[in-house]
Amino acid sequence: MHLATLRGAALLVPWRQRAEWLSEWRSELWYVRQSRGTKGVTAFCLGAFKDALWLRRNTPCQEARKMSCLESPVKSLLFLALLAAVSLLLTIRVPHARVEGEPPVREQLILLNLHALLITFLVLPAITSLRLGEYPANSHSPPLATRLRRWFFLAIKIALIIQILFCTSASSKLIQPYVWVIYLLAFRWALIDQRQRCPVCLRLLTNPTRIGRPSQTFLEWYGIELMCAKGHGLLYVPEIPTSCYSTQRWLYLDPTWSSFFPSHELREHGSLALSMQSYATLTWRSCRSRGKYGLLPDQIHGHRCS
Ligand SMILES: [Zn+2]
Structure with missing residues (x-):
């Protein structure tokens, strides 16, 4: 019955992560049974629904x-x-x-x-x-x-x-x-x-990636980052509006970035695309303080953040 509860909760998990999620919860179930016996096992299994729902909500649907x-x-x-x-x-x-x-x-x-x-x-x-x-x-x-x-x-x-x-x-x-x-x-x-469209090519943006943590929005931001498949730019959509990010904000990228975002790789190799997106974001963030690529902080974040 406890295993069936976990399997039922697993249906809420996105299918890409379902097998790993279920094996993790089965391992924890085994540990709970070994350490506590039957006491509290049902409550433990019911907690899987909450975790599954959180995972579904926080996994962007690519x-x-x-x-x-x-x-x-x-x-x-x-x-x-x-x-x-x-x-x-x-x-x-x-x-x-x-x-x-x-x-x-x-x-x-x-x-x-x-x-x-x-x-x-x-x-x-x-x-x-x-x-x-x-x-x-x-x-x-x-x-x-x-x-x-x-x-x-x-x-x-x-x-x-x-x-x-x-x-x-x-x-x-x-x-x-x-x-x-x-x-x-x-x-x-x-x-x-x-x-949800790129302002340059007007195509729908792809590869939504969750950035940051809900509890750390001071001088940071928490939300979803999307990208244009043709490398025209990145879109930052704040989950929790702050003084810096009250609404979504677009960042135009240098045209040379386009070679890092070939459309066919974005479609066929999502993980590679995400890696390139993260690389671009990290590189941009590490360089912005030096004003490299012409992306000065006040140009990107606006005067409210400066
Ligand atoms: Zn575009």
Whole structure:
């Protein structure tokens, strides 16, 4: 029964670490039985669930990111454009949208969607942050035109989402009372997706790595570090906002770093990529105090940390 409890808790552990985690807990179970007998063994096994949950929460999910079909900005926009085309076709072609019952007039639809958008803008800050993070310019920043692309990308996404939901609400009366909920979820996705993209190539960032400790945030930071697969930079996402890191912050890397981040190695050899990421981070941190590579501390951390 105790072993079954451990096996049940092991299901919560990410599969990469499951075998090692289970063997470790089985060894400890053997030791507990030897030292205490049956006393307290059940409580010990139930503690495995807490440990498994902690491990799941603190292990960034790389597999999900790797498998994301919307990693490329082009694919992401094409997917939304496809949905927009389908919703437009439904509005035009589906007979009951215009024939059955009372067809929704254009003015009513516009008012309905404006009302839904107003509710969305009021409620959205409660379910996700509206801030897209800090992208401080340094000597390695791309040209302004390149940096503005992410705003165009966001604008196109939002425009397509509005078009999709406008047409969908026009073709189906069933979703009209709930269209504001769909707007809310869609806008939340758009913002989260935007925050997880490289500002240069607009691809989804990869290799999330947890850095630091929750109990040591004084003059340090605790959170997740992500990287662009093409070596454009690193993203620091604080788990616990501090005066230094109140929101996520992007660091533009020198173009010469790109050779250290070949995309195919990132996909096929995650550990190698993580090693290179750690190497880049450590090298950057060791060099920043000397101002090497033009990355001065005040350029990176801002004046609040200086
Ligand atoms: Zn990039």
